[in-house]
Amino acid sequence: MNLFKIIYSGKDQYLDLAESMVKKIIEEKGRDAQVKFPSTAYSLPVIYAITGEKISTTGELEKALELAKEFIHEGNRLQDALDAGTASAMLAEIIEAVKYTMEEEPYKAPLQGHLTDAQIRAFGVPLVTQDIPGVAVIIGKCKDSETAAEIIKDYQAKGLLTFMVGEVIDQAIEQNVKMGIDLRVIPLGYEIESVIHVVSVAIRASLIFGAVEPGDFEAHKKYTKDRVKAFVNVFDDWDDKIIAAGAAAIELGFPAVTETFINEVPTLLLHQPNNEKVVETSLEVRNIKIKVTKIDIPVGVASAFEGERIRKND
């Protein structure tokens, strides 16, 4: 298993998709149509933070593709592989930006898709002060819904913010896991590209709360690594695109834990086949220490439940 080749293959898939989508949107809407995510001052935030460039029209998406391609150089050094991850993240953001240009509301409730600046500001301060002790990003599909719910609730009970990508969302719904930004459980979308919306959260934390200059990627990486205690859990089989996204996460300082075997990289990429240990593995690898005083009552107690609304029917 050549890990770097897997990453390059994933990156190629993002590139193919991004190129065809940009081509399509230009054909459909011309070069001057406005490109933006809803309610953000940071254009395409990931690309803006990395390169300092604001992309605002469909025509400029071609430039965005070129910016991403600058990170593509398939060598056999770690930096080459991590750069492929960065390129993948930029390409995923382009793909998502096209979705938001194609339709008004590409993500419909309960899916969240893009988060607005206001939404980020709502939990941003506790996130970077680590009152929210960490951010779990769950990708894929757990072996059954019960397991999915258990893991999500475990993170929730520990006060973490949990983002979901893929079929795990349906599993959570099936188990009546209550979701929403207030509850710190956020279903992003079904396609892997939607994971960029959580990357966008981390990078905007760096732009907003860290006041890091757009274009100073090194400083952004340092901020996200030091201040945003995020990590990734991948359930079921991973594919090359997930691993390429994982390389992007690693570049930002976020380790990944996979259920299916992958060549491990200590502290960065771990294989944990035992679902019962995935939470502890993740917290340890991201160095998240939670002091919990367990109160023995029949319902979950955590700051994550602070914003919960009790509806009439409940």
Place this chain on the structure above:
Amino acid sequence: MSHEVLEFDGISTGLLEKGKADGAETIWDRQAAMKAKCGFGDKGICCRICAMGPCRISPVEGKGAQRGLCGATADTIVARNFARMVCGGASAHSDHARDIAHVMHIANKEGNYKVKDVGKLMNLAKEWGVNTDDREPNDIAHEIAEIALNEFGKPFGVQRLLVRAPEQRQKIWKDLKIEPRAIDREIATLMHSTHIGCASDAESILDLCMRTSLADGWGGSWIGTELSDIMFGVPTARGTEANLGVIEENMVNIMVHGHDPSFSEMVVLAAEDPELLALAKEMGAAGINLVGMCCTGNEVTMRHGVKIAGNFYQQELAIMTGAMEAVMVDVQCIFPALAKLADVYHTQFISTSPKAKMEGSIYIEFEEDHALDICKKIVRGAVENFKNRDKEKVMIPEAKNSAVVGYSVETVIQHLDKVVNSQTDVFNTVKPLSDVIWAGVLRGAVGIVGCNNPQVEHDKSHITIMKELIKNDIIVVTTGCAAQAAAKAGLMTMEAKELCGRGLKEVCERVGIPPILHMGSCVDISRILDIVSRVAIERGLDNSDLPVTGVAPEWMSEKAVSIGTYVVSSGINTYLGVTPQVTGSEYFVDLLTNKLEEKVGAKFIFEEDPVECARLMMEDIEAKRDKLGI
């Protein structure tokens, strides 16, 4: 005075000029006096093993003498000369180890020598089937020492430590009939085979060379390291400083030079003696400054952080600072020239080993039974000599660098434990290292060892190769004078991670290590065999499958020949930055650099240009990776 070989060393020039004014003669003066080298010796086609000779073979095929008087061809003569270098090297390492075993055998609670690492003793006792129940450590040590001593001359069986190799490797040795039996036996047998009228088949001589060298790496050297750790402690990470700038103007400077830690350990104790420290103050010195040189310097820096004055080529320069009260030496790699040089200054040049009495030296025999007293006596003499220092003749270069040293296999594994996730993995293994290599974060690992040699610019090849490799995400482990070159160059600092590629940099940061790991002295190359074999075993592979190589960029000694040969025989491609004296036989060169690979999965590569050498090693490593599909 211009010395091409010193161009890379910014600090020596001034010292050499001063030395000339002082009337000092150095290796470079002698090199100049030597003029052109003898072409026959250089090619290995001069034979002096019997009194019918000397014979020399014409280097041109079909022209001039093609055989010696006995009929030996260039192939035979080159092979025999090479073999005797292996014997010389293996004997030096092994006799060193034997001394440590003897010291272990006299270990007792009240004496100078006692078991320091009981854990390592117990592990070895278990491996060697020694009963430990209700026994006092020194008592167990005596039995272990006796078993170790028998490894040198036991009548039957093979070396005990071979079982630490991957099974595939052990099978190769068995099938080739090169499993080393008793250490001394292999050396004697090879001396026998290279006698006039004995072995003349070059290939079979090379097989015997491999067996003898394996008796060194997997016998003498490894026993030396193992027992040294038990007696003097397993090295742990610690800070030190290196280069001639560690010599202190206001202190009594004593240099310990040579190889045997049972000697240098006592020197360390003696130099810390409160009575002698008080005496030093009385003499007007701020204290006693013990500094190390060559492998004994490595031994004491690994275990005590004793500062490193320099490596092989700097031994004369250290005296030429004019600030060295005493140079205490035991065995191996000590220039006989030091005696005459010391006379130019106030320096006391003290030889201590009956195996290495040095002409013109003050000889104070080192006897293990009252080791500390003897060392104190020598140190006292040095302290009293402080008053004789001629201040006019003192010139200490300001150059020195800090270094972190002490990376035994045990310490490396302890550091690796820092990155182990307790939920997914177990502690105390080399898995994290093998994982990062398999993932490609590190492309591979290279062991850089060996000497200095005035045939090449001093330290340049060491440093150039090291920098090239770490820049390309290859971790470097090093011993001997190569390690000291790295320490002097500042490559053994945590900050050196900035010279690395991203992968190695991440590893350094996360594991908390410098990119170049000092694993000790030349016998401690066994530590490198150990860690490579552990990774191979972890992956169920042979050493020759791994993306690792060895290199001796500036080698000079017979020990280096034995080392290179056992590293190749252990399945690791070995690069030589100085071409050995074998080029008079194309056939033997082909054996070393080509055919050996079919036999043991590894070979020698001769490459004198350090940049090209690094490039070839990286290519080699990538080829191994491709083969593994990683």
